[in-house]
Amino acid sequence: MTGETRRPHTGRRRNEAARRAILDVAVELLGGTGDTPVTIDTIAAAAGVGKQTIYRWWPSKGAVLLEAVAERAGADIPVPDTGSLHDDLRAFLRATFRAAGHERTVSVLRHTMAEAQRDPHAREHMRAFIAGRREVLRGLLERARDRGEVSPATDLDLVVDQAYGLLWYRILAGHAPLSEEAADALARALTEQVRG
Template structure:
């Protein structure tokens, strides 16, 4: 009997994770297609094939779902690398970030979130938290190199993080065709030089 109960619990866990993934995917797709104002919990539930009570079991609001969808998408696509060198890590991190932002669904979702955040304080806060998490991830990449004494302690990590995401967002908004691996590698080289030259 205990073995059967354990098996049922494991299967339920897989179902829960599958439902959560479906909800996050649905939220990202709807945000990209309709913008925040066109997304409701009911629409997310219908698109994901779940009941709305399933969504409220894990998230308190639509904005919380949208934020989690953006975070999930970014963190699935871009992990913190460890190639052994700053330049290598930056090339991987920026390359994967550019690649994730280049997909039409993700790019449209990010732009839609920025536009909607101008008139929605809750979504603005959610977007700020999302962006802060991505900045923290890149800062961690730089700190790994500082801890290895690969770059000096005075290296301007915060400024470099801002520059990296400044380039990313400029290209998301105005030059999506420049979100390619070569551009990411070029940016990685420039930022490595800046961090190492102090």
């Protein structure tokens, strides 16, 4: 025994401590600035688990990362319900841009999108992640429509595309920051657009 603390073997059942360590390490490694490529081996070593543990629970590196990103998005971005479309949009977009705009998060999101282009498992997880975030924003817009703030003729999916389109464009192209000012300007523009 080398003195290293090893987690007890848990068989096929997920050990929550090991799961949490794997997800946290995956985000940390992929968001880092080092030149070492991130692989299942590097994730397993940093998390203190065997790579077979990761493969038992996830089909690929991209799937690990996307689960971590989805969990954090749900925890970091509250869904406001102020009774005002503009205020809800502004609060939601500010929180979304703030969470996604950190340098490490931008790196993780770029990497996960790249993984989703080459790995079908990661692609599936990316679609589920995006669908979940879209559903949250669409729900906010539906509440506003029910209050009479959104024209019934408005294509809500197109509005959601515009909001997330700006976010992903800035993440992937890197030409401008995901700033509070950008969130506020987008909230104003979308509010005006949907009033009809």
